[in-house]
Amino acid sequence: MSVRQAIWGEKQGAIEASLKEVDEDLFRYIRDFAYEEVLARPGLDLKTRELLAITALIALGSPKELATHLEGALRVGATEEEVRETILQSALFLGFPQALAAMKLFHKVLKGRDSAYPREG
Template structure:
């Protein structure tokens, strides 16, 4: 971890053991950016009541498909699975994007999901 801030339940659930790597990557881009993402996006918005973390992550996946953000999408696909979404729920979320966003973005999203699932199969004891 790049800071003394303890992980919140949402960050811990979504990122797992990848949290330090993710925050270090963001801090290398810009330390303030990392703090904004960590403190606002995850420690404020993600900790709000009203939606469970699984739902928030499925929504985040759909939004990231719409933005065409593959690196962030892979993080949140992993996060959705870690937050309790089934593989089928993730697949259905991606398929729901087709009529709104088109096939190219959804095909790219499925490629990210497949890479993630393949990685989990190759190293089932290592946390993705």
């Protein structure tokens, strides 16, 4: 299974179409380099990489991409508790307003999903 398929799940086609629409070359860089080279490296498991991505996207203030990786973290094995703790940890270094916005987004993501993901780690 490709890293994109693991993270994006059933939304892979829609996400790829959206990225291609913006710019075909940028899509290829994201697909080939970001996902299939960097995220596929063996040094960290995909769950850890997704939790790190969540922190970085909170810092960058990128809510659309953050929502994608909040769902992706759950898809690759992070529990709701681990994602929640990642967001809470971000408050210390990135600020409470950013963490609050991320937690609100996480709640929206969870409401849009069924309870197929474990709550505790």
